[in-house]
Amino acid sequence: MIYVERHTRWQRFIHGLTALLMVLLMLSGLAFFHPALAFLSGLFGGGTWNRILHPWLGVLLTASFVLLFLRFVADNVWKSEDSQWLGRVGAVLGKRHAEEPPAGRYNAGEKLVFWAMTLWVVLLFISGIALWDAYFGSDFSMRTRRIAADVHAISAWLAILFLIMHVYAAIWVRGTMRSMTDGRVSAGWARKHHKKWFDELASKETK
């Protein structure tokens, strides 16, 4: 079997760091969000520790995400073929591969996650600053802080939905997960799921 490189060591590292921070932020943030999930603060040393750590984790995530963004943005530019792919997402989910338009290095679903997460992270960072009472609370008007609370909660909710979708897609499409651990995927995987990217690789190989 032939394997092709999909993600470099740096890409895997920055994606892994971002993912780790995202999960920690989701767990610590949900503890503030709903009483039934307040127990999650125990994972971080209790309510007060959770309140202290959550914003700092957010700062780290923002930094990590900026690096991830810079490394991945060139391959995530939206093209007309992506809109076509998204229009046939039903065929993708139903495994009717013949009806699936060929995708480039990243398909429209992956690009959607990339851009949506970029938007949520920006909104979460800005609103998070206005909610960080230990340092900035009184620098903003009460109305701004209340709007920030809504923006933070709604962006976090949508980010978690995208996270669930993203992780599920990686589990469901077999052979995907290794692209972010080993860095290489099988040529068959590349040909089946990212035909245009595969064709580029194949033409280079056969030259």
Add this chain to the structure above:
Amino acid sequence: MASLQSLDIKARSATSFPTPDVRGGQAVEVAKLIDVGRCIGCKACQAACMEWNDLRDEIGTNEGSYQNPPDLSADSWTLMRFAEFEENGKLEWLIRKDGCMHCAEPGCLEACPAPGAIVQYANGIVDFISENCIGCGYCIKGCPFDIPRLSKVDGKAYKCSLCSDRAAVGLEPACAKACPTQAISFGTKPDMLELASFRVDELKGRGYKEAGIYDPPGVGGTHVMYVLQHADRPELYQGLPKDPKISPLVYLWKGLAKPIALATMGLAVLAGFFHYVTVGPDTIDDEDEKAAERDIGPKGRAAE
């Protein structure tokens, strides 16, 4: 303290289930009545509050007003707010004792994410239980009166407790005890409303046509009430809100968003699970690999 009084707790922050008191207690609701027209601005209430609650704020600087300190803080739970008001060539000095209003529907408690950090007792007092407070400052955003303050020393939120410890043993709050002009009264809420309406009639007889009681219905009424000379314009008293209520932004955040977000997250996971067990995983078989090998050709194979 909070746990010993659990039977007297009407509401508890970040707690999904009803408290024992919903079975219907017989506790009497208490109220503090602040008669603004009788206040002489002596600050005995501020001093008494400091003494009983063992609070010592930082010594500040004179800002050109008798109002001192300039604002409420984690160590100043009550504050005489001084306003000069001139109308028809007549100067009035409106002195309002500011502090927690002990709302029947407390915005702080609605917003608080820490279980049991804010409780409302059956007698109506809203109390911060410091040992459960995590210091996030959500109560500040929930409050329609801008009362709670975070301490820079221990990071927790503080405000007037209506001397819940004194009330529990049948004593009036320290501020009420110290007031030399009986501008602060304390008793059951019905008694305080009766006293207030008597005082309103008196003020009307003296020409204050718009005198009235401040017990705003937008927060379900309060357990700290005012008798105002100009009840039609509460904002004259250094920005007392005319129709305070919990902001819709807070309700969106702490009301609507919670069930919708949790349900959709749960549904997203379930959708994935059932997609997986019905459609099955999207796998690569030998034929896919062979086709790829054919496309790449012998050179690619050699580079393996």
